[in-house]
Each structure stands twice: as C-alpha cells, then as structure tokens.
Amino acid sequence: MPKRILSGKVVKKSGDKTISVLVTRQTTHPIYKKIIRVSKKYLAHDEGNKFIIGDHVKIKESKPISKKKNWEVIVK
Numbered sequence: 001m002p003k004r005i006l007s008g009k010v011v012k013k014s015g016d017k018t019i020s021v022l023v024t025r026q027t028t029h030p031i032y033k034k035i036i037r038v039s040k041k042y043l044a045h046d047e048g049n050k051f052i053i054g055d056h057v058k059i060k061e062s063k064p065i066s067k068k069k070n071w072e073v074i075v076k
Contacts, residue, residue, distance in 0.1 A: 003061040005074070010055045011041065018069060019046045021059055044071040051076065 008023035024039045043066075044059045051057055051073060059071040 005058055005060045006042070006071075007056065007058045008042070010051050010053050010057060013051075013053065014043070017046055017049060019044050019051055019057075019073070021057060021071070021073075023059075042071050043069040044073050045069055046073050 006021075006023045008021040010019050011022045012020035014020055021042050021044050022039055023042060024037055026035050027038055028034070029036055042059060044057075045062070045065050055076055057073050058075050060074050062070060062072045064070050065072070
C-alpha cells in the first residue's frame with residue numbers, strides 16, 4: 001500500500017528534530033452541501049532541523065518514530 005503524502009505549513013518547532021505541520025483540506029458538509037475548510041496538525045520528523053515556521057513542506061507517512069510522530073518531511 002502506498003504511503004500518503006500531504007502538504008502543509010510549519011506552525012511550530014517542538015523539540016529537537018520535530019515540527020508541527022498544519023494541513024488544510026476542503027470537504028463538502030454532509031447535510032448542507034457547503035464546501036468547508038478542515039485543518040489538522042501533524043507532528044513530523046525533521047532530521048536536519050532545517051525547516052522554520054512558515055515554510056510549506058510535504059510530509060509522508062512512516063513507521064512510528066515516537067508516541068505521536070508517524071510522519072517525516074520529504075521536501076520544502
């Protein structure tokens with residue numbers, strides 16, 4: 001099964017080699033049929049500590065690195 005790839009914005013540097021990425025997507029409301037924005041934060045592994053707040057990055061699924069960290073950064 002292929003790994004999911006998401007794109008988002010870095011909103012927080014939390015600890016060593018960890019960033020928080022905000023991923024926003026659009027979906028249709030099931031009852032009102034209006035398009036709404038849904039956001040979710042993911043903790044991602046940043047091996048080189050090279051990303052700063054405000055960068056747009058792509059993350060992909062990986063094996064669990066810690067309790068909450070299951071994603072790693074692939075490109076800026």
